[in-house]
Amino acid sequence: MLFGKRKQSLRALLKPIIPPLCPLCHSVIEADESLCAPCWKDLDFISDPQCSACAFPLECGENTTLLCGACLKDPPPFSRTRAAFRYTPSSRNLVLQLKYGDATHLVPLFTQWMTRNKDIFQGVDALIPVPLHWTRLVYRGFNQAALLARSLSKTTEIPLWASLLKRPKKTASQGTLSKEDRQTSLRQAFYIDPKYRPFLKGKTVILVDDVMASGSTVKFCTETLLTAGAKEVRVIVLCRS
Numbered sequence: 017m018l019f020g021k022r023k024q025s026l027r028a029l030l031k032p033i034i035p036p037l038c039p040l041c042h043s044v045i046e047a048d049e050s051l052c053a054p055c056w057k058d059l060d061f062i063s064d065p066q067c068s069a070c071a072f073p074l075e076c077g078e079n080t081t082l083l084c085g086a087c088l089k090d091p092p093p094f095s096r097t098r099a100a101f102r103y104t105p106s107s108r109n110l111v112l113q114l115k116y117g118d119a120t121h122l123v124p125l126f127t128q129w130m131t132r133n134k135d136i137f138q139g140v141d142a143l144i145p146v147p148l149h150w151t152r153l154v155y156r157g158f159n160q161a162a163l164l165a166r167s168l169s170k171t172t173e174i175p176l177w178a179s180l181l182k183r184p185k186k187t188a189s190q191g192t193l194s195k196e197d198r199q200t201s202l203r204q205a206f207y208i209d210p211k212y213r214p215f216l217k218g219k220t221v222i223l224v225d226d227v228m229a230s231g232s233t234v235k236f237c238t239e240t241l242l243t244a245g246a247k248e249v250r251v252i253v254l255c256r257s
């Protein structure tokens with residue numbers, strides 16, 4: 017974290033001397049550009065039509081309800097989801113830079129992309145990041161979902177409730193458990209301190225995460241929030257795979 021901050025301030029100091037570089041291919045870009053033109057083309061930003069519940073991109077006219085097949089079959093507990101872009105080799109690179117590469121300087125850019133669609137923020141009382149188990153937090157030094165949530169909170173002026181949802185139980189990484197065991201372990205992973213429950217009662221909140229794949233993590237976070245008294249839970253992620 018400290019190292020990240022130092023790197024950031026060094027970057028700020030060197031800004032007038034070295035030109036900005038494209039975060040994907042490291043070619044020189046104009047100061048007001050976020051990516052070089054070829055890399056920009058490689059990013060697959062999600063626009064309508066998309067599943068209103070889980071933001072899965074839909075083909076035109078796939079169905080009239082604008083829910084994907086999976087959500088029609090098994091409706092998720094969250095009411096809607098917005099994602100900035102699809103999972104592609106380029107977006108994977110950006111997400112990994114955020115997750116493991118200490119690329120916290122990309123957060124303002126990601127925030128810009130995540131707030132292009134303002135609908136999801138209407139009538140929302142708080143933003144809640146998907147928590148990391150403390151051992152992973154110590155190992156990595158930061159929670160990328162919390163970084164995104166903090167930045168989104170600054171931009172939208174919606175309060176950030178960073179410590180409301182906790183992850184006291186460690187979930188085994190993918191591959192070591194069967195799908196069913198992993199679901200059970202995730203279901204039991206999240207917790208809300210009873211002293212925070214009165215704040216949550218009747219509130220509409222947005223869960224913030226970097227990537228949404230199967231949606232299991234946000235599903236179990238949502239169930240925990242609804243059980244503790246939230247009225248509605250929405251989801252915003254950077255990348256939808």
Ligand SMILES: [Zn+2]
Pocket residue numbers: 038039040041042043051052053054055056
């Ligand atoms: Zn580039």
Ligand SMILES: [Zn+2]
Pocket residue numbers: 067068069070071072083084085086087088
């Ligand atoms: Zn869906």
